[in-house]
Amino acid sequence: MDTSNDGTSVYHRLGAMVLFDASGTLLCATGPLDEWITARWKSCVPFLLRQDRALSPTATFVGSLRDGSRSVTIYRGQRLPGGNTTGLILESTGPENEFDSFFVGLILNQSTFAFNRPTALSATEDRRAAASAADITALFDSYLRYQGKDDKWTAGGSDYFLSCAKRFTAKRTKIELCLPAFPCKSSNLNKVTGKSPDRGEWLALERLHGFVEAIEKVYAPGAMVWIISDGHVFSDCIGVDDADVDRYGQQLSEMNRSIGTARGRLDRVQFRSLVDLFNLHQSELSVPQTGSYSAMADRLCIPSLEHHVPTSVTEEAELCRRILMAGCQPQRSAVRSLIESRDAAVLALYRGFSRFMLEDLELHPFMEKMSRSKQKKVSCEVAFEMILVRFFLLVHPVRFNYELHNNAGPKFGIQLFDPASVRVAASLAADSAAMTAVDLLHIPTPWHNCVVKLGDRLIVTKSKTARNVVASGTLEGGLVQGRPGEPGGACFELRNPVFSTAATYPDDAEDSKAQVEVKTPAVQTFSKSEERRVWRALPRQLSTQVETFMAVVVPFVEAMELRFESRVGRSGFLFSKRVTGEARLLGSMERTDAVKRARGKVLGSGTTVAACRHIAIAFGRDYLKGEPRGSFRKPWGSRQNMLWNWYTIDSCFIASTWRITSPGMMAGSCIGVILLTMSLEFLRRSVKEYDRFLLRQHAARSAAGTSSPTKAGSDNGVASIAAVGYRPKIWEQAIRAFLHMTQFAVAYFIMLLAMYYNGYIIICIFIGAYLGSFVFHWETLIP
Known part of the structure; x- marks a missing residue:
């Protein structure tokens, strides 16, 4: 969306920024009116050199220039250390x-x-600058770039990035990169671990440091990433107090300092907030001169802001927001007009922010008291304000962003998490779909999610997902803080409940009663009474002998890559585990070859047999409960039940690929079942109509070959033929058989769905049968 011309603020009236020397020679001009200013520069010089007054951070108005229908205002800025002076032209x-x-x-x-004043380069220097810029561009493409929908990196984006990088490589200066990000933690605790930076921020900062380090290897001057922490820009919109934003920024800076210290340099990634950018204390109109922030706002005639979500604000942050809105926002009426006229880009942005804010504010105390319709209304109001504040005036030539951009420039979307080591997903399922932001506008970020450590895997997801699997008993663990020697920040550490961090196993009956220490992780132990109860209650075919237990357990062990290794004698025993995300638990009793191999491995060690027995008892306990969600169910498994149920999320039908992961997918499945059942009624009607067609066709042929006055194809004619009978030809019978087979297959498939005893699916089958009969069996009844 581009509303850059829909406003009268300084941002929208910006014509050009200029750089000139003491004699008034124009060194550089950049902006929408750069060519217009360059052509009329001689007319501007008298204004700029009229007097050499002492300048402060507040720019000095020096005059106006009119040429035809265009009138501009000229401002003179600071004198730079090299003797050059900056200026700015406004319409x-x-x-x-x-x-x-x-x-x-x-x-x-x-x-x-x-x-950057253009520098005359020799052919050799130009080739070197171009080569360095190309190396940096290729590095960004492979290391950091996020490829989204309608990506235009290869259709001009890479060339734009290359030209930006060359501005620095031509001068052999450090490349400055800008990333407006890391505002504050979401106020929704169903998304995040809390208000402080956690493992997600640590991983993202590590990735940015790593990118700068990679640049240093191909370009000696290196680079610097400026993170513009934009929390104060819209914290009042998202229900976060200014004090929490300040605390988050301070903790994030400390985390960044720790990473920089460990990597040997502190200046690769640096932070600046909205308060730092404006730096009001150095202004002529700052608090020491005006007495207070409110007096400063009154002197500058800055309008106040409306807050749709109650938050606690600080005077300085609030003034910075007011300055930003007064200096940058487009006209409210222009944006509202674009929304009401259903402009595609603006409407998509508005709806996206509305969905995002409805989710982000769902647990805010102010919103929890409202009805759903009122919540949606407030979310839309906040979304409108978010659109107004998103036009941040940053003139860095290379700008990164965590929003979904097409990478055509000047903004480029980046991946804050390394896809090689971190998986961003909507659930903990190994085959779950990649996470998609609810607003369809953002790349997954650490301040809207949390990190889950599952075995040796890192998964970025919502904190509610992690807490739910722990509460249900599917996994055990919880939120842990960073440990010495490990990446900093809190994260969820989860594990399968059948494994614990340490345990000892009683040896088998044939061995001594000595305890054997088992390496992490180990199988949980059971009391003797629980073991006897399980043994007595299990069916005979499962409790006959220990080897039968192994036939059930060891394939699970293999599937989860549990490796048994025994040393010579019985002096020691190593029991190690590695769980792979793509492991599949296969039918154990059918894997006879695996059972034989497993028996050959375990019969040599009584201690291993004992370990297997404990695994078997854990499996048997869940077998008795009749729950497929027992100790050996994968944390990413699905819910299945042979009793009446109303499962939705995690329900699985027919195949593992048909697993419900969202309410929308469940609704789609229900609609599909209705249509499938209606198709069965259509097939039944098709069989009936095809038989009638054959009879009519035969009646017509018979009537054509006789002198009977009966009209060919009449009902009486068909009735007389039907009374005599008709045997279809072989190809006609083949079609009848095919229709019957298709009808049978659909009916059988529907029967399989009904056997999951899911109330929603069965109701949909009834609805489909009713609608199918109503539509396809509505015909004229003949006595």
């Missing part, structure tokens, strides 16, 4: 005011590095 809309000078000064203070 005029009225008399010059104090806020314009103030905001222009803020822009020029943060934009001095952007004025």
